[in-house]
Amino acid sequence: xxxxxxxxxxxxxxxxxxxxxxxxxxxxxxxxxxxxxxxxxxxxxxxxxxxxxxxxxxxxxxxxxxxxxxxxxxxxxxxxxxxxxxxxxxxxxxxxxxxxxxxxxxxxxxxxxxxxxxxxxxxxxxxxxxxxxxxxxxxxxxxxxxxxxxxxxxxxxxxxxxxxxxxxxxxxxxxxxxxxxxxxxxxxxxxxxxxxxxxxxxxxx
Numbered sequence: 001x002x003x004x005x006x007x008x009x010x011x012x013x014x015x016x017x018x019x020x021x022x023x024x025x026x027x028x029x030x031x032x033x034x035x036x037x038x039x040x041x042x043x044x045x046x047x048x049x050x051x052x053x054x055x056x057x058x059x060x061x062x063x064x065x066x067x068x069x070x071x072x073x074x075x076x077x078x079x080x081x082x083x084x085x086x087x088x089x090x091x092x093x094x095x096x097x098x099x100x101x102x103x104x105x106x107x108x109x110x111x112x113x114x115x116x117x118x119x120x121x122x123x124x125x126x127x128x129x130x131x132x133x134x135x136x137x138x139x140x141x142x143x144x145x146x147x148x149x150x151x152x153x154x155x156x157x158x159x160x161x162x163x164x165x166x167x168x169x170x171x172x173x174x175x176x177x178x179x180x181x182x183x184x185x186x187x188x189x190x191x192x193x194x195x196x197x198x199x200x201x202x203x204x205x
Contacts, residue, residue, distance in 0.1 A: 004033060004034045004037045004038070004044060005037075005044065008044050008045065008051060009030065009033075009034075011051035011052070012029070012030065012033065012044075012051040012054065012055060013026065013030065013199070014051075015051045015052045015054075015055030015056075015130075015131075016029060016055045016058065016059075017197055018055070018127055018130045018131050019055055019056070019058075019059040019131050020072075020073050021055075021058065021059060021062065022196055022197070023195075023196060023197050023198040023199045023200050024200045025058075025062060026197075026199050026200075027199045027200045027201040027202060028201075028202050029058055030199065030201070031201050031202055033047075033048060036048075052130070052131075055131075056131060059131070073124070073127070074120075074124060076189060076193065077120055077123055077124060078116075078120050079185075079189055080186050080189040080190060080193075081116055081119060081120050081123075082116055083182045083183065083185045083186035083189070084182075084183065084186040085112060085115065085116050086112065086178075086179075086182050087178075087179045087180070087181070087182030087183035087184075087185075087186060088179070088183065089112060089179070090170070090175040090176070090178045090179030090182065091175070091176060091179025091180060091182075091183065092179070093172075093175050093179075094172050094173070094175040094176030094179060095176070097172060097175075099172065100171065100172055101169050101170070101171055101172065102169065102170050102171075102172055102175050103166035103168075103169045104166065104167055104168055104169070104170070105161075105162055105163045105164065105165060105166060105167055106161045106162045106163075106165070106167050107157050107158055107161040107162060107163035108163070108167075109167055110157045110161050111153065111154050111157035111158070111161075114150065114153035114154075114157065115150045115153060115154060118146045118147070118149050118150035118153060119146070119147065119150045121146045122143045122144075122146035122147040122150065123143075125139050125140075125142045125143035125146060126139075126140075126143045129143060
């Protein structure tokens with residue numbers, strides 16, 4: 001009996017996860033490939049194709065129960081990123097600012113929101129570049145551009161937006177509480193994603 005090549009298995013596992021396929025379905029696909037190779041000794045690349053191509057084929061055949069929608073992925077990424085960014089910002093301010101009240105200017109808000117939007121867009125473009133059927137480099141270049149613009153936006157925000165007049169203020173303890181709650185929410189989203197992505201092999205009866 002021949003065992004499945006670890007390199008092929010790892011690449012297929014990554015490709016399936018990039019398509020946001022649930023761990024249960026990933027386990028079924030891996031078990032099917034492993035069983036075929038074990039029984040026939042055939043090269044998995046010849047039997048199923050390259051990992052990324054086969055993962056794309058599997059993703060096309062799955063219904064909504066086994067694969068997250070594009071909108072669902074975008075919402076999850078946006079929510080996690082927003083909670084992480086704002087939570088970190090509030091909590092760090094609460095820990096290191098010496099004033100009882102922390103002021104946030106228009107520049108602070110615009111810089112953080114632009115970084116959030118562009119980094120989320122870049123992340124989604126990375127997923128799109130990896131999961132696209134054709135070797136389309138446009139998504140990869142667009143992702144790099146989005147990350148670059150996210151960094152550039154920080155400089156532009158400082159040049160064009162008010163960094164003196166407070167847009168809103170939070171008591172130091174309030175910023176700490178909001179920051180801690182936001183980070184807890186981000187962790188909850190990540191734990192949920194990890195549980196859904198955990199590979200579960202089908203039970204052998």
